Amino acid sequence: MRFQLTEDQRALRDGVRGLLARLFGSEALWAAVDGGGLDRGLWRELGAAGFFGLRLAEAEGGVGLGLPEAVLVFEEAGRVLLPGPLVATHLAAGVVPGAATGEVVVTAVGGGELVEWLDEADVVVGDAAGAVALRSVDPLTPLHRVPAGVSAARPGDLFVLLTAAEQLGTAVRACELAVQHARTREQFGRPIGAFQAVKHLCAELLVRVEVARAAVYAAAVTADPVDIAAARLLADEAAVRGARDCLQVHGGMGFTWEADVHLCLKRAWVRAERGGSITESEELLAGELLAEAG
Amino acid sequence: MDLAYSPEEEEFRGRLREWLAKVLPTLPPKPSPDDWPGRRAYDLGWQRMLYDAGYADVHWDASPTVRLIFLEETEKAGAPYVGAGFVGLLHAGPTIAAEGTAEQRARWLPSILRGEEVWCQGFSEPDAGSDLAALRTRARRDGDAYVVSGSKIWTSHAEVADWCELLVRTDTSAPKHRGISWLAMPMDAPGVTVRPLRTLAGSTEFAEVFLDEVRVPVANRVGEENDGWRVTMVTLSYERGTAFVGEVVACRRVLGEVAREARVNGRWDDAGVRRRLGRLNAEFRALWRLTQWNVSEAEASGGVPGVGGSVFKLRYSRVRQELYDVAADVLGPGALDLGRPWVLDRLSSLSYTIAAGTSEIQRNIVGERILGLPKG
Numbered sequence: 305m306r307f308q309l310t311e312d313q314r315a316l317r318d319g320v321r322g323l324l325a326r327l328f329g330s331e332a333l334w335a336a337v338d339g340g341g342l343d344r345g346l347w348r349e350l351g352a353a354g355f356f357g358l359r360l361a362e363a364e365g366g367v368g369l370g371l372p373e374a375v376l377v378f379e380e381a382g383r384v385l386l387p388g389p390l391v392a393t394h395l396a397a398g399v400v401p402g403a404a405t406g407e408v409v410v411t412a413v414g415g416g417e418l419v420e421w422l423d424e425a426d427v428v429v430g431d432a433a434g435a436v437a438l439r440s441v442d443p444l445t446p447l448h449r450v451p452a453g454v455s456a457a458r459p460g461d462l463f464v465l466l467t468a469a470e471q472l473g474t475a476v477r478a479c480e481l482a483v484q485h486a487r488t489r490e491q492f493g494r495p496i497g498a499f500q501a502v503k504h505l506c507a508e509l510l511v512r513v514e515v516a517r518a519a520v521y522a523a524a525v526t527a528d529p530v531d532i533a534a535a536r537l538l539a540d541e542a543a544v545r546g547a548r549d550c551l552q553v554h555g556g557m558g559f560t561w562e563a564d565v566h567l568c569l570k571r572a573w574v575r576a577e578r579g580g581s582i583t584e585s586e587e588l589l590a591g592e593l594l595a596e597a598g
Numbered sequence: 599m600d601l602a603y604s605p606e607e608e609e610f611r612g613r614l615r616e617w618l619a620k621v622l623p624t625l626p627p628k629p630s631p632d633d634w635p636g637r638r639a640y641d642l643g644w645q646r647m648l649y650d651a652g653y654a655d656v657h658w659d660a661s662p663t664v665r666l667i668f669l670e671e672t673e674k675a676g677a678p679y680v681g682a683g684f685v686g687l688l689h690a691g692p693t694i695a696a697e698g699t700a701e702q703r704a705r706w707l708p709s710i711l712r713g714e715e716v717w718c719q720g721f722s723e724p725d726a727g728s729d730l731a732a733l734r735t736r737a738r739r740d741g742d743a744y745v746v747s748g749s750k751i752w753t754s755h756a757e758v759a760d761w762c763e764l765l766v767r768t769d770t771s772a773p774k775h776r777g778i779s780w781l782a783m784p785m786d787a788p789g790v791t792v793r794p795l796r797t798l799a800g801s802t803e804f805a806e807v808f809l810d811e812v813r814v815p816v817a818n819r820v821g822e823e824n825d826g827w828r829v830t831m832v833t834l835s836y837e838r839g840t841a842f843v844g845e846v847v848a849c850r851r852v853l854g855e856v857a858r859e860a861r862v863n864g865r866w867d868d869a870g871v872r873r874r875l876g877r878l879n880a881e882f883r884a885l886w887r888l889t890q891w892n893v894s895e896a897e898a899s900g901g902v903p904g905v906g907g908s909v910f911k912l913r914y915s916r917v918r919q920e921l922y923d924v925a926a927d928v929l930g931p932g933a934l935d936l937g938r939p940w941v942l943d944r945l946s947s948l949s950y951t952i953a954a955g956t957s958e959i960q961r962n963i964v965g966e967r968i969l970g971l972p973k974g
């Protein structure tokens with residue numbers, strides 16, 4: 305058992321982190337918030353970098369890597385709040401022509417009967433008939449809602465797992481933002497991170513990140529539905545609670561539009577819905593307790 | 599990332615399983631939780647069996663992964679816990695192995711491994727708990743001995759211990775972290791008085807230890823004089839690093855039992871109860887994965903367990919308390935009956951966020967040592 309990143313996995317993560325810093329740094333994030341619309345150029349660059357075709361065999365024009373690698377890549381995407389129906393397009397690679405290269409944008413009907421980026425997508429997986437636009441809470445995720453009952457399908461396990469990986473990345477980002485602010489912002493003549501009330505918020509942010517990370521990575525290795533349900537619950541919690549605590553650490557600044565924090569929280573909320581019903585994940589995990597006993 | 603065990607590791611697991619299946623039915627019945635002499639004999643007997651079968655040193659000599667497998671399999675099989683051997687096997691032993699002289703290792707390690715001597719931990723004092731370095735128990739040098747006076751508190755199973763890993767102040771003028779030494783004190787030395795304390799669970803789990811001019815040979819000092827704080831950090835990293843592995847497995851077993859009880863008594867029909875059980879399943883699965891992650895990390899770095907143990911302990915101690923709260927919810931009025939399973943465990947679980955460093959102190963450690971936030 306070597307439940308650690310391999311050299312190759314580390315290199316992949318660092319490479320993706322570097323790529324995303326270049327393609328989607330803080331300025332690009334804010335340009336996207338102000339500009340709206342999906343950046344097709346960025347989408348094609350992601351495609352060229354293998355973002356969507358990562359798990360496709362090399363013979364089919366993909367990179368030939370596995371689920372653990374995909375999870376590392378989606379964690380990085382979540383860390384920079386990369387917008388767009390990334391998971392749906394990734395899962396469509398090899399199925400929908402053009403998805404792997406980023407020429408075609410694919411979205412899917414997810415949990416909560418929501419569809420992200422419907423107007424911008426070239427292909428929709430699932431039945432989005434009668435979808436009505438919402439005023440999305442997340443400035444970087446336009447949302448439509450399909451009438452209840454039209455598309456009752458539960459999101460697939462890989463959809464849920466890659467979403468959890470994005471949540472993990474956003475939780476990491478929230479933790480980094482909180483710690484950075486706690487180290488530099490001064491009150492009463494000291495950095496606020498010296499005060500326990502603030503330090504302890506930061507410590508709990510990290511604890512939630514590390515627990516979620518272990519769960520998400522393990523689920524990527526096993527691809528087991530119960531592991532995925534567990535990963536999903538913990539990653540949702542790490543991202544949503546993490547963003548809230550990060551906002552608290554930022555004080556009044558955290559409540560402004562200018563701080564990145566609200567973008568983390570809003571995206572985390574959107575993804576928590578995308579993973580399907582939380583109750584269902586909990587029920588699956590509860591049921592397993594009886595099943596295990598035989 | 600790989601969760602598969604190597605053929606050698608699986609071979610170890612298979613051999614251990616076979617051995618457990620053979621010996622566990624031969625064990626005498628477990629003594630009652632309050633019968634400390636009985637528990638001492640039982641726990642040492644078990645350690646002796648491990649020794650004879652070649653598993654005795656698994657806690658500090660084996661690779662972290664083999665230790666993980668050992669703890670997983672023994673817990674799954676319902677084997678006895680380290681019990682009274684806890685401090686010797688998990689704190690004092692590893693500390694002496696890492697910091698002791700050749701003579702000290704030869705004197706103490708074999709007796710710990712063979713299940714002949716029990717250790718206790720004399721760190722906390724009435725006025726120095728979280729602020730451990732504020733300890734005041736004094737040791738004055740007199741020829742080839744230290745003369746120790748003071749008192750210790752919350753000393754687990756002091757009643758039945760042969761040795762105490764004792765922190766004393768050997769230099770009262772030095773800054774508080776610098777004047778401390780780490781001694782191995784025989785519990786039968788003249789001047790040692792043990793007064794058992796009753797816990798809220800009704801048992802005598804720990805004690806007060808009074809030290810009145812107790813002579814401890816200078817040769818029993820592990821590490822340099824006044825360098826005891828550093829030695830203590832070695833001890834504590836073991837305490838937080840590996841001590842809880844087996845218990846995560848135990849928690850998952852208990853959770854399954856609670857679910858089955860809920861099924862039998864109808865509480866399962868309450869969706870709120872099911873959801874809480876489901877969440878706890880997610881928690882303990884994740885804690886097991888985190889354990890595997892930490893163990894692999896220790897394996898890769900080859901060193902003493904790191905501060906990652908504090909991350910684990912923070913979550914684990916809270917979630918384990920929640921487990922027994924859910925169990926109480928499932929039991930209903932039965933949760934007030936000490937004769938029911940889990941009720942005593944629920945009481946015991948209240949110590950998890952206190953013992954081995956409170957959650958507040960763990961958060962300070964995570965904030966300052968991992969996240970690099972300034973000291974308060």
Ligand SMILES: Cc1cc2nc3c(=O)[nH]c(=O)nc-3n(C[C@H](O)[C@H](O)[C@H](O)COP(=O)(O)OP(=O)(O)OC[C@H]3O[C@@H](n4cnc5c(N)ncnc54)[C@H](O)[C@@H]3O)c2cc1C
Pocket residue numbers: 500718719720721722724726727728729751752753754755803804949952953954955956957958959
């Ligand atoms: C079951 C059990 C077994 C034990 N076994 C042993 C043993 O074998 N040997 C041994 O040496 N000790 C043992 N202990 C002692 C244990 O390590 C201490 O109880 C613990 O470190 C807390 O110290 P304290 O009890 O003095 O509480 P205090 O330090 O008085 O703390 C009281 C409260 O104040 C908080 N607090 C204190 N300082 C700070 C701070 N700087 N920031 C924020 N909050 C703070 C604490 O978190 C806690 O909530 C045991 C304890 C228990 C419960």
